Amino acid sequence: MKHIKKMIFSFAILTLVLALSSTALARAEAPEPGPDPFPYPAHERSEFIAEEPGPDPFQCEDQPYIEALLNEFLQEAIRDYDVVRIPGPMLNEMMRIGEIVEIPFINLLEEREMYMGVAQPYTARDESVETAVVKMGGQEYFEEPLPQINAYTIGCQDPRDGCGVITFLNEENTQYEGMVSDPLIGFAAIESVSSLLKNLTGEDFAIDPNCSIIYNGNAVAAIDFSEENDPTDNVFYEMGRHAEMHEAELMHNETSDSDETKEGSMLTKTINIVLDSDGTFYGSDKNTVWGRQHSVLHNVNLIYHWIEPATGGQFDIDFKIVGMESWLPNSGPTNTDSDKLTNEVNGTSYYMKRHPAKNEVSFFYVGYDLAGGIAGQAGGICNLPGYDDTYGSNQTHQKNHAIGQQVADASGYQFATLYGRSAVMAHEIAHMLGGTHGSGQKNACAGGVWPNVCGTTLMLSGAAGGVDPDYRQSFFSDANDKQIKKCVSEAK
Ligand SMILES: [Zn+2]
Numbered sequence: 394m395k396h397i398k399k400m401i402f403s404f405a406i407l408t409l410v411l412a413l414s415s416t417a418l419a420r421a422e423a424p425e426p427g428p429d430p431f432p433y434p435a436h437e438r439s440e441f442i443a444e445e446p447g448p449d450p451f452q453c454e455d456q457p458y459i460e461a462l463l464n465e466f467l468q469e470a471i472r473d474y475d476v477v478r479i480p481g482p483m484l485n486e487m488m489r490i491g492e493i494v495e496i497p498f499i500n501l502l503e504e505r506e507m508y509m510g511v512a513q514p515y516t517a518r519d520e521s522v523e524t525a526v527v528k529m530g531g532q533e534y535f536e537e538p539l540p541q542i543n544a545y546t547i548g549c550q551d552p553r554d555g556c557g558v559i560t561f562l563n564e565e566n567t568q569y570e571g572m573v574s575d576p577l578i579g580f581a582a583i584e585s586v587s588s589l590l591k592n593l594t595g596e597d598f599a600i601d602p603n604c605s606i607i608y609n610g611n612a613v614a615a616i617d618f619s620e621e622n623d624p625t626d627n628v629f630y631e632m633g634r635h636a637e638m639h640e641a642e643l644m645h646n647e648t649s650d651s652d653e654t655k656e657g658s659m660l661t662k663t664i665n666i667v668l669d670s671d672g673t674f675y676g677s678d679k680n681t682v683w684g685r686q687h688s689v690l691h692n693v694n695l696i697y698h699w700i701e702p703a704t705g706g707q708f709d710i711d712f713k714i715v716g717m718e719s720w721l722p723n724s725g726p727t728n729t730d731s732d733k734l735t736n737e738v739n740g741t742s743y744y745m746k747r748h749p750a751k752n753e754v755s756f757f758y759v760g761y762d763l764a765g766g767i768a769g770q771a772g773g774i775c776n777l778p779g780y781d782d783t784y785g786s787n788q789t790h791q792k793n794h795a796i797g798q799q800v801a802d803a804s805g806y807q808f809a810t811l812y813g814r815s816a817v818m819a820h821e822i823a824h825m826l827g828g829t830h831g832s833g834q835k836n837a838c839a840g841g842v843w844p845n846v847c848g849t850t851l852m853l854s855g856a857a858g859g860v861d862p863d864y865r866q867s868f869f870s871d872a873n874d875k876q877i878k879k880c881v882s883e884a885k
Pocket of ligand 1: 824830
C-alpha cells in the first residue's frame with residue numbers, strides 16, 4: 394500500500410499547490426489508485442523524481458535565516474531535519490472539508506516523504522468542558538471560554554497505513570504541530586518553527602509564521618549512549634532481524650494453547666484526564682496555552698488509542714479531557730526539583746478546581762527547566778509495592794498526577810520538541826497505569842500489523858543505562874502492555 398505514496402510524490406506536490414487556488418480542483422486531482430502513469434520501475438522512479446529540477450514548493454521565506462536559528466538553538470538535538478512552508482489556514486481548510494491531505498514528513502531513510510490520508514475532525518476534549526480554569530493563587534480562579542482549537546486525525550482508518558494527528562495551537566490556525574506513526578515513516582513530527590523556537594528560547598522571532606520543521610524520531614540525537622553511535626547499528630538491519638524474531642513468536646503463539654487467546658483479548662477503556670500547567674507555561678503564550686495542552690495529549694492518544702490496538706493489541710485507552718486548568722504567571726508551583734514538584738501537585742493541599750478522581754489522571758505541563766536533566770515524573774506506579782493506591786483506589790487525592798517539562802533543558806536533553814514532549818507524557822502516564830522501566834526494551838518490535846517497526850520502547854529508563862527520552866518508538870514492550878492492561882482492568 395505504502396509504496397504508492399512514493400509514486401505519487403510529484404502529484405502530491407501538485408495537489409498542494411493547486412489547493413492554494415482551488416480546493417475543489419484539488420479534490421478532483423486527488424490521486425486515486427489507477428493506471429500507473431510512470432513507465433519506470435519503482436526504484437528508478439524515485440531517483441528520477443528526486444533529481445527533478447525546479448523550486449521546492451515548500452520553501453519557507455528567509456529559509457537560510459530560519460535554518461541558522463534552528464541550528465543554533467537545536468544544536469545536535471535533531472540530527473537531520475527539514476523546514477517546509479505549509480500555510481496553516483489553508484491546511485486547516487483542506488482538513489476541515491475532508492480533503493485527502495498530504496503532508497511532508499521525514500521517513501526512516503531521512504528523506505522527505507508525503508504522508509497521505511483523509512482528515513477527520515478530532516478532539517480529546519469532552520464536550521462538557523467549555524471553559525478553562527485559570528488559577529490566580531490560593532483558591533482563587535477565573536474561568537475563560539476555550540477558544541476554537543482545530544485538530545484532525547489523518548489516515549487512521551486502516552492502521553496498516555498509519556495514523557497522524559495535527560493540532561492547531563491558535564485560533565488563527567497559523568501555528569500547528571502533530572505527529573504521525575506509520576510503518577514506513579516511523580514516528581515523525583511536524584511543528585511550527587516559531588512555537589518550537591519559543592519553547593527552546595522563550596523568545597519570539599520575526600519569521601515566516603507558516604514555516605514548520607519536520608523530522609523523524611530516529612533522527613533525534615541519542616545522548617551518552619555509546620551503542621547508539623555505532624555506525625553498524627543500522628535501523629533497517631535491526632528491523633529485518635527483529636521482525637523475523639517477532640514473526641517466529643507470533644507463529645508460536647498461534648499454535649499454542651487457548652490461554653493465549655484470553656490473554657490476547659483487548660481491553661477498551663476511556664480514562665478521564667485533567668490537564669494542568671504552571672504559570673510560566675501559561676505566560677509563554679496565552680493565545681496557545683490551551684492548544685499546547687491539547688496537542689501533546691492528542692499525540693498520547695495516537696499511541697494509546699490508535700497504535701497500541703493495531704500493534705501490541707493489549708489495550709485501547711482513550712484519554713478524555715474532563716478539565717483544563719493552569720496557573721497564572723507568578724502564581725502556583727515553581728519548584729525546579731522534580732521530586733518536590735511531583736509531591737506538590739500530588740499533595741492534599743494542592744489546589745485544583747477539578748481534581749482527578751479515582752480512576753482518573755492529571756498531567757501538569759511544566760514551562761520551565763526542571764533541575765538535573767529530568768524530563769518528567771509520575772506520581773506513582775500502579776501495582777508496584779508502595780504505589781498500590783496510584784490508580785483506581787478510593788482515595789480522594791491519589792498519586793495520579795504526572796509532570797512533564799515542555800521547554801529547553803540546561804543539561805542538553807531535548808524535551809522542548811513535540812517529539813520529546815509527547816514521548817515524555819506518554820511515558821509518565823504509563824507509569825501511573827503500571828508501566829515500568831525494567832519492562833522497557835531496547836530492541837522490541839511493535840507487532841500486530843506493524844511487524845517491521847522495531848526499536849526502543851517508550852518505557853525504557855531515561856537515566857544512566859537507558860536512553861534519553863527521545864529516539865524511541867511509539868509503542869510499549871509486551872511486558873509493559875500486560876502491566877498496563879492489568880492495572881487498568883483491575884481498577885475499581
Ligand atoms: Zn520513567
